[in-house]
Amino acid sequence: MSAATAYGANDRSGAAGWIAALSSTVLPVLTIVLAIVAIWYAASVMMNRAWTLDEAERRGVQLTVMEIVSDAMNQERPVLPTPHQVFDELWSTTVGEPVMRERRGEMQGNPRNLVFHAYHTLWPTILGFGIGSFLGILLAIGITHSRAMDMSVMPWAIASQTIPILAIAPIIVVVVSNLPALNNAVSQGWISEDTKLLVPKALISAYLSFFPVVVGMVAGLRSPQATDLDLMRTYSASRGQTFWKLRLPASVPFLFTSLKVSIAAALVGTIVAELPTGARFGLGARLLTGSYYGQTIQIWSALFMAAICAAALVILLGALEKIVLKRMGARS
């Protein structure tokens, strides 16, 4: 019975292991990234070339192939911006310029700063994600414990997701921004006008993010097998005890999977909510002004910022998942 010692870590240390890890993971990943960048550049040149040629013809100059390529990669308003243009814009609008913030009642800093806009998108996202997943968990508990709720709530939850969010977002914005309680709070000076704008954004974000949690949690709460439930019956366990000691812990892996889907949906929800609100701040607002003025580089850098935010949130959740599941005995 010395099995206790048999479960050592698989040690693959030393330089050999390090090189093996490098060639088995880093190289393939790098190759794919490089391939994407190459295809992107090629696509940029192909799509931006027409404008370069038009312009050359108008001026009556003959361009060499190298000149065409170089111009197509560095236009001010390209059809498809190149990677280095997007990266330059991302750099100069995050690290390169001071973050906009309010100081003594005045906005200081650069209004183009993406950190500032990301901040304005992230808060409603996290708030909406919180509301949405909390609601989703509650609904899932109701659905798994009441047949009536199972039959009445689930169809509505599914129906809610078939409505295009772009259609329902303006309605939510109008209704929420006219709520007397909210307007009262603003006029009393309890919350600022900007905070008020955060409410409809968070609600739309919650509207998109509750659904994956409902579906995942229902599956998770129903995941215990018949014998797991029989075991509880042989102890004469109450429904509450069965929930806390069996159904809930069994659902945790399902919960994390759906939370990751849900937080990405929450971010999309917030960005979509920023479009019809005429929001001045937020990544959605940057997307909108970019498209008004044909600033494709601005659009792309805002998109990349959104992707970076989503990735950061998902990675954060993934780390939390790892910690929680490890404490729940998952194999590492």
Place this chain on the structure above:
Amino acid sequence: MAEAARAIEMNTAPQSPVIAAKNLDLVFQTADGPVQALRDVSLTIDKGDFVSFIGPSGCGKTTFLRVIAALEQPTGGTITVNGMTPEEARLKRAYGYVFQAAGLYPWRTIEKNVALPLEIMGFDRAEQEKRVRNVLRLVDLEGFGKKFPWQLSGGMQQRASIARALAFDADILLMDEPFGALDEIVRDHLNEQLLKLWARTEKTIGFVTHSIPEAVYLSTKIVVMSPRPGRITDVIESDLPRERPLDIRDTPEFLAIAHRVREGLRAGHAYDD
């Protein structure tokens, strides 16, 4: 003779049966029409008995065990457990149940798994720790309390699940093919340990199995069942001594009982179709 000797050995007088089933019927309503899982099953199990239920699939042996545990409701006849209905007996913690799969909750350590029934039944923390320590020692799993189930072998997991069933000290242990998924060598070992445990704890055990040697080796009473409809075809009282080394399985007495079990299974037309 043997009966009386055993009663003296156990220092208890023969008393009212622990489990008494009379003319038990159970019909499942399925999509393909009614299925008679049990027909006219009558059986008494006395305190300290080790009773095996043997028979082919569909003979109702598991169903009968589940009826004792109030996991199924009979459609006819009567059954009492410790003189009560199975539901009342369950609320009085009359039995521990061991399933075919160990069924340990993977997010709980071994000691937390064993403590699960104790938590549900409201034992205080100190009592929980004491009992967990005791039953883990009983099934030879000392020092493995902090491990998670996946870190243990199949046989060790099944022992942990037996410990879990023993933790709240029920008089009756119901075991539904607990070693069915384990290999022969591990199975022999666990059978030996189970007999020792039975001798030490003096529990009444109901044991479902597919294996004739296992049934004969373990039991004081072997119930042979046959399917369609599920019924009892023979009840064999074993006269083997309580102390049973593994090589008792080569003795003529053992083989005689095994032969009678096989005959009983054949008489039930168990393998005809």
